[in-house]
Amino acid sequence: GGGGVANGTVFDKEMAAFLLNHSRVTYCDDALVANWTCLICNSTSAMAGFRPYLVTGENKRHVFAYVGYSPERNMVISVFRGTMYLINWIQDLEYYKMDSKYGECGENSSDYGATKCMVHSGFYDDWLSVRDTVLIANRKALHDHPGASVYVTGHSLGGALAAFGALEISLMLQRKDVGCYTFGEPRVGNKYFAEFWGAWLPLGIRVVHSDDIVPHLPPRGNTMMLLTDFHHTKTEVWQEAGSDGNFTVCDDSGEDPACSDSIPQWDRSIEAHLWYLGLLMRCV
Structure with a gap:
């Protein structure tokens, strides 16, 4: 399996x-990132040439970007840290509720009422804690490199x-060609949010490794309540198990029953969350 094309999405x-x-x-120490001296930072020439514009440092919400x-x-690349407290976090995810309106939907599209897009407040508040600095850094980097x-x-x-x-970033730039690759991403919002997201990020890619438990959380819910049920973008x-596992490009519903959603609940693992593309998701 190399790449694949589905619905115009190229992996x-x-x-x-x-x-x-x-x-x-x-996952490396803040200072190593700021100085760009970590081992991974210099593992390839493409990595080594990278120039940080902004390194936030952990804030009160433990958010680092x-x-x-x-x-x-x-x-221009924006990167966000995962959690260091994985087990606790996974346990918490089981109980996350859809509890926050996402107002950008209404302001930026006539098709989505502002009241319909909902997200989980924990994720959203984490994002808001670094939002302004991240957006300003993107603006500055693009000002210096307008063709990037x-x-x-x-x-x-x-x-x-x-x-x-x-x-x-897409809304700020009014561009629909921003690339987004996430790995082991949990569900963040409802179906209205997922559709709004997909309309702005047609190139979005969400990689799921094998039976990683995190993409199945928070649980979808089966209430058929579009407003309050979680739904993936x-x-x-879907990456098969192992370092050289094949990749399946799934359908564009966000919840393809033939991809990782096909794994029964009792077969999902935390270990698969720590390995993506054959690499350990830690500072090594």
Whole structure:
């Protein structure tokens, strides 16, 4: 399996590997990221040339992100850290509720009432805690490099934050060509949010490794309540187990029953969450 095309979504395995390494960098010590001296930071020439514009440092909500420019790829990249407290976080995710309106929907589209897009407040508040600095850094980097492409990435909780980041960068720029690659991302909002997200991010890719439990959380709910049931954004790319597992580009519903949703509840694992594209999602 290399890439694949579904519904106009092109999955670029090499791009995924590049952005995955950026997602791994976030697990390194803040200072190593700020100085760009971590091992992963210098593991390839494309990584080594990267120039950070912004490294937030952990804030009160334990959110950490960085934004920078890759000369080799002429790309502005925003990256968000996952959680270091994985077991506790996974237990909490089971009980997350859809409890926050997402107002951007109504302001930016006539098709979605502002009241219909809902998200989980924990993810949303985490995003809001770094929103302004991340958006300003993107603006500055694009001012310096006006022809650059724009990408956003993150693993785990970082994937949820990347979903908000990619959407709001797209809205700020009024562009629909922002790339977003997330790895082991949980569900962040309802179906209205997922559809609004997909309309602005037709190139969005959500990689799920094998039986990783996190993409199945918070649970979908089976109340058939479109407002309060969680629903994934498109387009899932399902990686089979193992470092060289094939990749399946799933349908654009966000919840393809033939992809990772086909795994029964009792077969989902935490271990698969820690490995993506054959690499450990830690600072190694």
